[in-house]
Amino acid sequence: MKFLLSNDDGYAAPGLAMLAQTLRRYGEVVVVAPERDRSGASNSLTLDRPLTARRADNGFYFVDGTPTDCVHLAVTGLLDFRPDMIFSGINNGPNMGDDTLYSGTVAAATEGFMLGIPSIAVSLAGHSGKHFASAGKVVAQLVERCLEQPFAQPVLLNVNVPDAPPEQIGEMQVTRLGRRHAAQPVIKSQNPRGETIYWVGPVGAVQDAGAGTDFGCIAANQPSLTPLMLDLTAYGQLDRISTWLHR
Template identity: 50%
Template sequence: MRILLSNDDGVAAKGLAILYSSLEGVGERTVFAPDRNSSGLSSSLTLGRPLRVTEHANGFHSVDGTPADCVHLAVNALLGQEPDMVISGINHGANLGDDVLYSGTVGAALEGRFMRLPAIAVSACGKGEESLITAGRVVRDLILRLEQLSLPEGTLLNVNVPDRSYEELNGLAVTRLGHRERAEKPVQVLDPRGNPAYWIAPVGKEQDAGEGTDFHAVARGFVSVTPLQYDQTHHATLSQLSEWLG
């Protein structure tokens, strides 16, 4: 099995190194990741300039672009053989609910899915190294079972791992996305010359976090596995719009 690894925390991120180590013996691993932290870039592609690739001493490759750039470039131009799947992560922090709309971790996995490849985005909900190690073991478990699963075209798995040791996990839960409240207002600051600038505020608190959601599962010690699709059409509204437009 040929596995393409990427992330949005950057090529030097600890989560990426742990993911690479966790999959030793599972398949042939290749890394193409952004050369810097690229969180929040979603599925954006760099279209206004050429991209440059650097190979590092550990065999990882960095791209001076977005997470989606990394997967797009690797699959379409740089790999001798197309990978069998794409794994993005391990993100240092959760990607729950509405977070997936902004997440570069999900964006990299989604780019793989655009190219008809099985894809998984994986995030560790804690900030410590133990949380990343737990997530690495979970990913390995899922990959070893993946041959038993046939996902519909255009579907990827968004995996969030609770902040606890592997032995303390309560199992796996298939979930839907929850939703957050509206984010706080941006924070205004002044630059050294007295000009106003703004920090984007943290995401909003959980609003829809009831049973069956990814928020609910993670809060109770379960690994959340959510199938995502890139068809964002609201099918239930099609007939209503047709009537409205005549």
């Protein structure tokens, strides 16, 4: 198999190195990742300037753009082959519930899916970054399953793995996205010139973390696998909005 890898933590991130190490056992690996941390970049494309792609000593390409830029550039011009699968990660931190809308990790996989390639975002659901090998083991399980039974059509999957030793992690579960409460207020401070500056506040507390959610699965020390979709149409509101518009 031929794999394209990217992330949002930057090309030097340990999670990306673990992902590449894991996937090299199954085929050819090419890495195209941002030159620096672009967490929270979501699905943004750089349209106001050209992009550059350079190669690091370890063979990884690094791009002065967003995670979405990296995958788009790789598939539509940089590579001389079409990847069989795209993996994004392994992110240092969770990407669950509402957070997937902001995640550069998920965005890189989303771009691959939009280009017609099965794509999987992988995150280590903790902030210590101690157990990337556990996430690597989950990635290996997914690839082996794909080799046994390939996807009939492109899919977009979001995987979160507990930041714990492999022997402490349970069986992977298919989940839906949970929900958070609204984010906390911005944090105000002053720069040396006396101007008010603002930091985006912390995420809100978890609101929907019951059985069957990604939050609930991670709390039970099980890897979470959530299939995602991109159609944002609110089908349940079409008739109501049509009636409202034409009354």
